[in-house]
Amino acid sequence: MTTLTARWVVVDIEGTLTPTSQVHVVLYDYARPRLGPWITEHPTDPIVVDAVAQIKTLGGLGADAGTDEVVAVLHRWMAEDKKIAPLKTLQGLIWERGYADGDLVTEFFPDVVPALRAWHDKGVDLAVFSSGSVAGQVASFSRSTDGDVTGLFMAHFDTVNAGPKRAAPSYQAIAAALGAGEIVFFSDVPAELDAAAEAGWRTVGLARPGEPFGDADFGPHLAIRSFADVSVELA
Structure with missing residues (x-):
């Protein structure tokens, strides 16, 4: 298992926390x-x-x-x-x-919530950066197969309040909003990781089997198949 240190963990949703099919x-x-x-x-x-x-x-x-x-x-x-x-x-x-209304329930990958709770309990702050709207993010976390997990997250960002996910200035804007401290970004999309790294963030790629980027080339980014493959300690 790889151990990282961070003040903030920022996560993508689709393909990272949930199966792509949950959205598409x-x-x-x-x-x-x-x-x-x-x-x-x-x-x-x-x-x-x-x-x-x-x-x-x-x-x-x-x-x-x-x-x-x-x-x-x-x-x-x-x-x-x-x-x-x-x-x-x-x-x-x-x-x-x-x-x-109870029509929708979010299904997370089974490794997701245990890892997020463990990092949260260690004092690491969690945030989300997704192309889905902030309102949609909060709603999706409010009713899931693991219950209401909205309390795990300190901040939410989307393409409206941050910018495009494949552009470094978006990650610079998020870093400014979060304040000082080392940030680790988890995403299944290499281009997003490239942009985050350009902004000075540490990056981790999710190469989940069966997902669209499961066999992608993550280049210089640490690549894992599950959140169980990495531990995050408070910096």
Whole structure:
């Protein structure tokens, strides 16, 4: 087992904490048919109004485009797995409701929560950086196969409040928000690890069998198959 020291552990979600299918199958399938009704049912919600305006601009639609046209753009982005902020915002709102209603339950890899709890108990602070919205992150942690684990995390970051996951300035912004201390980032995507390393973070790649990046080349980054392969001590 490899032992690391850190003040902060920052984790990705998809492919790192949960199977990719949790997002691409379970959550996407839940959100897809609810996007249009959500927009229609929240015509004055400023978050929804702003998201729809952004979608029209980014999707090349006119200002008078209808909901069906907006939804068609959203479905196309989902099919292409685009990490676009207004899409993630609407998905997050829908997932938040789904978790609150008990329709959704997050399934973590079995090694995840025991490791996070162990690091948390040692005084290491935990944070999340995911392309999913902060609202969606918190909702997904509130109802899981391991119960409500929201209390383990001190901070949440997404592409809105931090920036793109494959760009070093995003990690610099997160480091500034977290304050002083060594940071270790766990992700299954080598390009994200490259960006974090460029920002001065320590990095660990999750090469989980059967996942999209299970056989990826992690280059200079420490690569593990499970959180059970590494221990994090408080720096």
